[in-house]
Amino acid sequence: MKYYDLSDIRVLVVDDNRFMRNILHHMLKTLGAGKIEHARDGGEALALLAEADYELVLSDWEMERMNGCEFVRTLRGDRGARNRLVPIIMVTANGMIHTVLEARDSGVTEFLVKPFSVDALYRRILMVIESPRQFVKTKDYFGPDRRRRNDPEYKGPFRRASDEKSRASG
Amino acid sequence: MSDDDDGVEFISNPNRIRSRVKLVPGRDASEMISRADRSVGQLAGGFSEILSESLEQVTAARRDVEGAGDREMGIARIRKVLHELRGQAGTFGYTLISQIADSCCRFIDRAPTLGPREAEIVAMHVDALLAVRASDIKDATEPAGAELVTGLRQVTQQHAAGKGQG
Numbered sequence: 544m545k546y547y548d549l550s551d552i553r554v555l556v557v558d559d560n561r562f563m564r565n566i567l568h569h570m571l572k573t574l575g576a577g578k579i580e581h582a583r584d585g586g587e588a589l590a591l592l593a594e595a596d597y598e599l600v601l602s603d604w605e606m607e608r609m610n611g612c613e614f615v616r617t618l619r620g621d622r623g624a625r626n627r628l629v630p631i632i633m634v635t636a637n638g639m640i641h642t643v644l645e646a647r648d649s650g651v652t653e654f655l656v657k658p659f660s661v662d663a664l665y666r667r668i669l670m671v672i673e674s675p676r677q678f679v680k681t682k683d684y685f686g687p688d689r690r691r692r693n694d695p696e697y698k699g700p701f702r703r704a705s706d707e708k709s710r711a712s713g
Numbered sequence: 714m715s716d717d718d719d720g721v722e723f724i725s726n727p728n729r730i731r732s733r734v735k736l737v738p739g740r741d742a743s744e745m746i747s748r749a750d751r752s753v754g755q756l757a758g759g760f761s762e763i764l765s766e767s768l769e770q771v772t773a774a775r776r777d778v779e780g781a782g783d784r785e786m787g788i789a790r791i792r793k794v795l796h797e798l799r800g801q802a803g804t805f806g807y808t809l810i811s812q813i814a815d816s817c818c819r820f821i822d823r824a825p826t827l828g829p830r831e832a833e834i835v836a837m838h839v840d841a842l843l844a845v846r847a848s849d850i851k852d853a854t855e856p857a858g859a860e861l862v863t864g865l866r867q868v869t870q871q872h873a874a875g876k877g878q879g
Contacts, residue, residue, distance in 0.1 A: 546740035551733045560797050562763050566804060569756060573749035598730040605796055628726055636800035636815070639822070658803020658811055661749040665742060672731050678724040687726075 544665075547672060553578040553595065557588040557602040557614065558634070567601055567634070570661050574668070585614025592618065592626040599671065600626075602651075604635035604642065611635070612649045619650035619685045628678060630671040630687075634659070650686025652676070757805040764802070764810070764846060770794045771839050778832045785827050788835055792821045795838075808852040812862055813841050820869045834868055841865060 554576050558564045564581050571579050576599075582588035584606045592600075604611040615631055618624055630652040635642060638656035646654055653667045676687040771791045778787035795814040803811035817838035824831045841861045844850075850858045 544742040544746075546737045546742040546745065548735040548737055551735075552730055560801075562759065562801060563797065565759075566753065566756060566801070569753055570749060573752045574745065596729070598733050605793075628724075628729075630730060636796055637818070637822075639819070657800025660804075661753060662746050665746055672728075672734055675726045675728040675731065677726050680722040680724060681720060688723075 545669065545673075547669070549575045549668070550577040552576055552598040553580070554599045554601065555580050555582060555588060555591060555597050557582045557585065557600065557606070557611070559583050559603065559606040563603065567664075570664055571601075574661065574665055585609030585611065585617065588614055589617060592624065592629070595625075597626050597629050599668070600629055600631045601634055601655075602631055604633055604637060604646065612645060615646075615649040615651055615686075627685075630675075632667050632671070647689055648684065650684070652687050753804070754806075760801060760805045760807070764798070764807075767794050767798050768842060768846060771842070775836055775839050779836065784829075784832055788821060788827050788832065791835055791839065792818055806851065809845050809850055809855075809858045809862070810842060812853060813838055813845065813865065816862075816865050816869060820872070823873065830872070834872060837868060838865060 549571075554571055556564055556567045556571070556579060558567065558581075564583075568579050568581070580591060582591055585602075586609045588600070588602065589609075591597075602611045602614060606614075609617075611633055615633070618627060618629075618631075621627060631650070632653040632655055633646045633651040634655045634657060635646070636657040643654055653670055655663060655667050678686060679688045771794050774787045774790040774794070776782070778784050778791070795817050799811045799814035799818060802808070802814065817835060820834060820838070821827070821831075841864075844861065845858070848857060850861075853859045853862045
């Protein structure tokens with residue numbers, strides 16, 4: 544597995560559970576992340592993100608006050624936000640499909656289901672580094688392109704105006 | 714750098730993280746990850762304290778659910794604690810605790826109403842967690858653990874199938 548030196552990145556961990564923040568901090572530190580900061584909810588995270596540049600955010604989903612989904616939507620929806628395009632890995636113990644879809648539609652970059660190992664966390668970070676997705680802006684969405692795969696064998700409609708099948712069916 | 718496509722705009726991601734990290738040729742990350750895993754494992758000692766605190770909280774909430782307290786609010790408090798527990802327990806290898814907490818959270822999330830029968834099923838999960846801690850069972854490969862998981866699965870499945878009354 545490729546070895547990246549992460550000592551020059553700044554990471555924000557957003558979680559309302561102190562123990563979970565500590566675990567994530569510890570994992571990131573042992574993976575060599577340079578600066579690791581913490582926020583206890585989405586509101587605190589937005590305040591920190593307005594003050595400095597971050598290369599990565601790890602956010603819990605269920606938090607009191609502002610939860611992870613609201614936090615991501617607010618950040619992605621703010622045209623002037625300093626870290627609007629920052630990669631966000633959503634970390635949650637709720638791996639139900641509707642949660643995954645809601646996270647995706649709020650604009651998260653990657654999804655990590657608890658419990659997870661250091662290996663799983665590192666692989667998500669590798670994905671963020673090596674397979675960045677362009678951002679998409681539509682009238683009701685701003686975030687990473689939700690079409691992760693580029694399958695040359697795919698024959699269905701792409702649901703873009705440039706796609707003939709979409710025009711024919713729509 | 715954007716590409717308008719009938720209401721869809723594509724924005725190139727500058728990928729700041731890529732520009733701030735350095736690929737180290739000739740080194741494999743596996744060794745670092747194993748070291749990190751061992752290091753995280755050392756935090757497991759703190760988990761027994763978390764487990765005790767969590768079980769105290771769910772036991773207190775359960776008293777409210779079964780007594781004169783607000784049932785729905787009590788179940789919501791139990792869910793909140795167990796939601797945290799299902800993630801933390803698994804990280805430290807307490808897979809059975811994680812499984813039971815997850816089963817309870819999913820049951821609560823899917824229950825259309827939270828009446829006396831639902832409160833009873835939530836209480837069964839709490840009892841199971843207390844039993845697991847008392848017997849120090851780590852996973853469902855142990856017979857007692859398997860029995861607990863199977864029993865809870867039957868109860869929640871029967872409830873989902875509409876046979877959970879009574």
